[in-house]
Amino acid sequence: MRWIWIDKFVEFEPGVRAVAVKNVTMAEEHLHDHFPGYPTMPAALMIEAMAQTAGILVGQARNFQEKVILAKVNQALFHEIVRPGDQLFLEARMENITAEAATTRGTIRCEDRLIAEITLMFSHIDQNLSGMQFPEENFVFNAQFMDLLKCYIPSAAPLKQDL
Amino acid sequence: MSMSRDEIYEKVKDILVDALGVDDDEVTNQATLVGDLGAESIDFLDIVFQLEKQFEIKIPREELFPAENLLNDSEYVDNGKLTAAGLARLKEAMGHVDFSEFEKDPDLNKITDLFTVDSIVQFIEGKTNAA
Structure with missing residues (x-):
């Protein structure tokens, strides 16, 4: 099972920017383990949510043909904590994309609060690592993911052009 | 756009401090990216991206490294x-x-x-x- 950490996209401009929503609920176990008795979302999981948002933006820009892997967290600044009931808006903007890699710059907001600023770098792994061979099947954007994409982004069909 | 060597050096230094998470004083002329500054393969791409942006140039794949x-x-x-x-x-x-x-x-x-x-x-x- 793929680990899904964002709930849906509310905006998607191919190759430019994407905004996803993550609803944080008291039912999530991670909230209770981080600081027992004071449920907050771990910063690492905010990075994961941004990596999924930005990773899909990067993947779509190459029609989901590349295997897009998070390669580097260039910067992660956290300004506020996230509590149960918060609805996070994750906005990722494409900074740069080439045959080998991409960088994105993102913010996480909750209502009018700036929660975090996160800059990431993704590798198109087939194009890197000195010609190391990976399985031909795209294990990042697999069939299950492509199905999910349809409910992630209601207008997803035109995003994958050869479907 | 012509820039002095010192100006270039200062900007390159800022990029390396940012990309590699090293301190200012670790970035010397003779410092090696991998041995002294701990660069990994993905960092090379990161550095190329940042150089292109900072200096408004295009660096073809394989030219710098x-x-x-x-x-x-x-x-x-x-x-x-x-x-x-x-x-x-x-x-x-x-x-x-x-x-x-x-x-x-x-x-x-x-x-x-x-x-x-x-x-x-x-x-x-x-x-x-x-x-």
């Missing part, structure tokens, strides 16, 4: 060392690099020592002055 293709070619590599042909090819591709130490013993394991802070500054100097 061109070793990769060479290493997979048996004409250029023999028994873990660069052949004479390989060394000549690398020198031609990397005019911005000082080979004086490396050519005494062109061991592949030492190839990353060629990538110094100074080699980046020289490369950018060549690019921006040509433009």
